[in-house]
Amino acid sequence: xxxxxxxxxxxxxxxxxxxxxxxxxxxxxxxxxxxxxxxxxxxxxxxxxxxxxxxxxxxxxxxxxxxxxxxxxxxxxxxxxxxxxxxxxxxxxxxxxxxxxxxxxxxxxxxxxxxxxxxxxxxxxxxxxxxxxxxxxxxxxxxxxxxxxxxxxxxxxxxxxxxxxxxxxxxxxxxxxxxxxxxxxxxxxxxxxxxxxxxxxxxxxxxxxxxxxxxxxxxxxx
Amino acid sequence: xxxxxxxxxxxxxxxxxxxxxxxxxxxxxxxxxxxxxxxxxxxxxxxxxxxxxxxxxxxxxxxxxxxxxxxxxxxxxxxxxxxxxxxxxxxxxxxxxxxxxxxxxxxxxxxxxxxxxxxxxxxxxxxxxxxxxxxxxxxxxxxxxxxxxxxxxxxxxxxxxxxxxxxxxxxxxxxxxxxxxxxxxxxxxxxxxxxxxxxxxxxxxxxxxxxxxxxxxxxxxxxxxxxxxxxxxxxxxxxxxxxxxxxxxxxxxxxxxxxxxxxxxxxxxxxxxxxxxxxxxxxxxxxxxxxxxxxxxxxxxxxxxxxxxxxxxxxxxxxxxxxxxxxxxxxxxxxxxxxxxxxxxxxxxxxxxxxxxxxxxxxxxxxxxxxxxxxxxxxxxxxxxxxxxxxxxxxxxx
Ligand SMILES: Nc1ncnc2c1ncn2[C@@H]1O[C@H](COP(=O)(O)OP(=O)(O)OP(=O)(O)O)[C@@H](O)[C@H]1O
Ligand SMILES: [Mg+2]
Numbered sequence: 001x002x003x004x005x006x007x008x009x010x011x012x013x014x015x016x017x018x019x020x021x022x023x024x025x026x027x028x029x030x031x032x033x034x035x036x037x038x039x040x041x042x043x044x045x046x047x048x049x050x051x052x053x054x055x056x057x058x059x060x061x062x063x064x065x066x067x068x069x070x071x072x073x074x075x076x077x078x079x080x081x082x083x084x085x086x087x088x089x090x091x092x093x094x095x096x097x098x099x100x101x102x103x104x105x106x107x108x109x110x111x112x113x114x115x116x117x118x119x120x121x122x123x124x125x126x127x128x129x130x131x132x133x134x135x136x137x138x139x140x141x142x143x144x145x146x147x148x149x150x151x152x153x154x155x156x157x158x159x160x161x162x163x164x165x166x167x168x169x170x171x172x173x174x175x176x177x178x179x180x181x182x183x184x185x186x187x188x189x190x191x192x193x194x195x196x197x198x199x200x201x202x203x204x205x206x207x208x209x210x211x212x213x214x215x216x217x218x219x220x221x222x
Numbered sequence: 223x224x225x226x227x228x229x230x231x232x233x234x235x236x237x238x239x240x241x242x243x244x245x246x247x248x249x250x251x252x253x254x255x256x257x258x259x260x261x262x263x264x265x266x267x268x269x270x271x272x273x274x275x276x277x278x279x280x281x282x283x284x285x286x287x288x289x290x291x292x293x294x295x296x297x298x299x300x301x302x303x304x305x306x307x308x309x310x311x312x313x314x315x316x317x318x319x320x321x322x323x324x325x326x327x328x329x330x331x332x333x334x335x336x337x338x339x340x341x342x343x344x345x346x347x348x349x350x351x352x353x354x355x356x357x358x359x360x361x362x363x364x365x366x367x368x369x370x371x372x373x374x375x376x377x378x379x380x381x382x383x384x385x386x387x388x389x390x391x392x393x394x395x396x397x398x399x400x401x402x403x404x405x406x407x408x409x410x411x412x413x414x415x416x417x418x419x420x421x422x423x424x425x426x427x428x429x430x431x432x433x434x435x436x437x438x439x440x441x442x443x444x445x446x447x448x449x450x451x452x453x454x455x456x457x458x459x460x461x462x463x464x465x466x467x468x469x470x471x472x473x474x475x476x477x478x479x480x481x482x483x484x485x486x487x488x489x490x491x492x493x494x495x496x497x498x499x500x501x502x503x504x505x506x507x508x509x510x511x512x513x514x515x516x517x518x519x520x521x522x523x524x525x526x527x528x529x530x531x532x533x534x535x536x537x538x539x540x541x542x543x544x545x546x547x548x549x550x551x552x553x554x555x556x557x558x559x560x561x562x563x564x565x566x567x568x569x570x571x572x573x574x575x576x577x578x579x580x581x582x583x584x585x586x587x588x589x590x591x592x593x594x595x596x597x598x599x600x601x602x603x604x605x606x607x608x609x610x611x612x613x614x615x616x617x618x619x620x
Contacts, residue, residue, distance in 0.1 A: 057534060057614040078538060084613070085536020096531050096617060100238035110535045112227045157535075 003066070004165050004196050005031040005054060010063035012049055023049045025219040027063070031165075031198065036191040038199045038207035041216035047200045048093070048169055050216065054198065055090045055167050056080050068164045085113050089158030091168040095150045097142040097157075103129060104138050107157045114161070121160075128156040132186065148179035155186065159195075166190065168199045172206055184209045223541045232549045239521075246517045247557035250597055253510030254561025254589040255568060257503055261585030262569055264499035266578035271492045275485055279352070280452050281317075282481035283459065285445040285466070288474075295439045299471045303344060303428070306445060309465045315458035319447030320346040321428055324418055325437050330396040331383045338379065339423040340397070342431035342441075350448050353420055358391040358406035361427050365405075369429035374406040378421040395424070400434060402426070417444070455480045507592060515600040518550060522604040529608040530616030542609045543602070550601020551594055558593030562586050 012024035023046040031037060041047045052058035053065065056072060065072040068087050075083065084090075097106050104122065107129055111121035129138055132152040134145075142150055151171060158166060168187070172180035188209065191197055199210060207213045214221055236243050285301065287293075306321050321344045329338045345366055348355065355374065365372050373395060380387040387407040394401040411420045431437055449458045459478045466473040532542050565581065572579040608616055 052614045055534075057617070058612055081533065081536045081538050083536075084534060090534055092534075092617075096527070096534065098528055098531055100235060105234065109532075113223050113535060113537050113541070115224055117224075118227065118230075 002032045003030060004033055004035070004068050005029060005198070006064075006066040007054070008064040010050075010053060010060045010065060012046075012053060012058075012060050023219050024053070024060070027219075027221045029214070029221060031196060033164075033196055034191070034194055036187070036197045036199075036209075036211045037214060038201055038210035038212070039214045039216055039221075040201060040204065040207045042202060045216045046219045047202075047216055050221070051167055051169050051198070051200055054165075055088050056084050057090070085110055086161060087164045089161065089163035089166045091151070091154050091158045091166070091171050093170040093173055095142070095154045097150060097153060099142055102139045102141055103134055103145075103153050103156075106142070106153060107160055110157060110161045125156070125160055128159050129153075131159075132156045146179075148175050148182065151175060151179075151183060152186070155183070159190070164196060166195050166197045168197065170200055170202070172201070172203070180206070223537065225544075228541060228545050228548065231545060232552060235549060236552065242521050243553055243556075246514070246521060246553050246597075247560065249510065249514045249517055250554060250557025250593045251561040251564065253506060253514065253596070254558050254593045255564050256506045256510065257589040257592055258562065258565040258581075258585045259568060259572070259579070260499055260503045260506060261588060262565075262572070262579040262581050263577055264496050264503075265580040265582050265585065267495050267499075268492055269580045270578040271488055275488065279448070280480075280482040280485055281449045281455070282350070283316075283319075283447045283449060283455065283462070284479045284481070285447075285462065286477055286479065287442045287444065288477040293475070295442070298442065298475055301443045301445055301470075301476075305466070305469050306344070308469055309445070309447075309462055312465050313458060313461045315449050315454040315461060317448045317450045318346045318350055319445055320344045320350055321443050321445050322347060323428070323431070323437050323441040323443040325431075325441035327397050327436060329424065331379070332393075334383070339418055340431065340436055341418055341423050341425050342428040342437065342443075343425055344428045347425070347446075350446050351420075353411070353425075354409040355406040356409045357388045358404070360406055366427045366429055369427060369433045371400055371402045371430060371434070372405045372427070373402045374408060374425040375404055376408050376419070376421045376423045376425075377410040379424065380404075380407040397424075397436060398434065402430075449480075452482060455482060510592075511596045511600075514596045518553075518597060518600040519604050522546060522550070522601055523608070525605075526608040526611070526616050526619040529605065530611070530613055530619065533609070533613035533616055539609050543606060546605030547598060547602045550605075551598045553601065554594040554597025555590075557597065558590040561589060561593065565589075 007027050007029040010024055010027040011022070013020050013022040015021070027050060039047055039050065049058070053060050056067070067083060070083060072080070072083070104125060108121040108125040111124060112118070126138070129135055132155055134149060134152055134156065137145060137149065142153065145153065171183050171187070175183065184206065187197055187199065201207050287298070301321060303321060306319055310316055310319055323342045325340050326337050327340050328335055345363065347353065348360055357380070360374065361372065364370070375390055377387060380390040384390040384393065390404045390407055393404050395404065408420050408425070426436065449455055459480065462478050463473070466476055470476070529542055565586070569579055569581050611619070
């Protein structure tokens with residue numbers, strides 16, 4: 001069983017002011033272990049919506065979704081939260097760090113949610129903080145860091161639980177090209193270590209770092 | 223998440239958001255303080271009335287001069303011990319009765335001359351009027367019969383002149399031309415609806431006062447009695463009236479009243495005041511609650527995004543709710559305790575006003591419950607609403 005993600009005929013629409021807007025149209029996608037794919041698409045094409053469905057942050061209207069052998073459609077709310085915690089590392093476009101916590105406190109959070117002891121959680125988190133090069137800043141808060149540093153902090157947080165799937169929504173979108181390159185080489189390294197990665201971007205150059213590229217046009221994936 | 227880790231997160235949140243926590247707490251502190259004060263005022267009023275009536279039992283009956291502007295002090299007929307004897311004899315409803323008259327005289331105590339209230343009494347006064355002797359002895363039968371020059375001092379007079387009331391026993395005071403020995407001191411009473419304040423009075427046997435001319439024309443004797451049971455007050459009053467009617471030249475100058483009526487009236491007004499205070503406390507509850515709700519509601523709602531992050535990372539709904547519930551309860555406990563602590567500062571200040579206050583554990587408990595429940599409720603509800611959202615909606619909440 002090497003299939004991490006299996007999407008079959010996924011539909012998703014939003015209704016605003018009685019007008020139905022179909023954002024995802026019969027999406028089919030299979031991703032195997034060790035894959036590194038990029039999803040390219042214009043703004044508003046539905047990239048984030050697709051990513052949120054894959055990340056169990058949102059639910060599809062129709063279709064089947066299997067994540068690492070689990071049928072997501074039949075999961076309870078609690079089971080979904082366990083899936084998010086254990087199987088998925090989500091790197092958000094806007095980082096979504098908790099402002100009042102330090103780097104360490106943010107990064108150990110997914111481990112504490114698993115009821116790991118603080119000692120164990122800290123030693124694991126420290127490893128990843130070192131890996132993303134934020135060791136000197138470990139007790140700083142998000143607002144004391146640059147955008148690139150915050151993005152790396154978010155990456156460390158996504159990695160601590162060694163998730164089956166790493167999702168990155170425009171990971172370089174808010175960064176200058178130099179910092180963007182650093183993040184991309186980090187992804188390369190993670191993929192070399194065996195991590196499965198899905199990356200969203202609207203930049204063809206960024207997409208070229210991946211193994212496979214998909215295009216999303218008006219909710220249609222090809 | 224382990225409870226200890228949830229608590230640790232709450233600790234960080236509270237410390238990091240000091241100013242917001244203080245703002246929220248402020249409403250709770252003021253609410254708590256107000257409730258404690260309102261309850262203390264209510265309690266104080268009740269205790270004051272209770273104290274006023276502690277000297278008085280509902281079985282008490284008074285035979286008083288009914289004062290009118292054209293009262294002629296020279297010709298009015300005075301009650302005397304003979305009358306009392308007759309009243310007692312003809313009245314099976316009456317347990318005991320005593321005679322007293324009040325006048326004001328210059329008295330020398332330890333070299334100091336001052337005007338004091340002098341109360342001449344016959345036997346039974348201490349029992350009927352609930353006056354206890356704390357130091358020394360009450361008047362003996364002999365003191366009364368032989369009109370001995372002895373006095374019992376009110377508590378304040380004794381403690382002011384002799385520092386310790388016990389030092390007064392055996393000392394002498396001078397009234398007019400004679401020395402009077404202090405044989406006893408009354409217990410402190412604070413208040414009395416007796417027509418005089420026991421703490422500030424000098425008690426003397428009625429016969430002694432008469433023999434030594436201590437009563438002036440204004441010292442019109444009145445009688446105070448106890449009926450056997452409150453049920454028979456009406457009969458007792460009627461019987462006294464008929465005795466007075468034939469014994470006195472003009473009995474219409476006297477009115478017979480019972481304490482029960484006075485107590486009822488005062489209790490009724492105390493109840494009114496309590497109702498008023500309860501309505502004030504209710505308003506404080508509601509207004510304070512709404513204020514706290516607003517602040518807490520907004521500050522928790524602002525953290526919808528944070529709840530979204532927690533959900534995205536896989537925190538269970540239970541843990542999220544527990545965190546926010548404990549956090550707002552923590553603020554409630556903090557605000558409540560500060561409010562209670564501040565009441566210890568505020569209540570002594572109330573003593574400088576004329577408003578009687580009495581701090582009570584009950585008041586503090588009610589106020590604390592108010593603080594914790596309002597904070598818990600209004601902190602929990604928005605967190606609950608946020609936790610119901612899909613993670614992505616909570617995360618993108620603006
Ligand atoms: N919560 C929502 N309610 C209603 N409409 C929504 C919602 N979220 C997204 N949409 C709509 O769905 C469409 C796709 O949005 P999505 O965020 O997936 O686009 P995107 O490809 O990620 O764009 P971008 O590159 O700008 O991030 C857009 O037209 C958007 O307006
Ligand atoms: Mg997007």
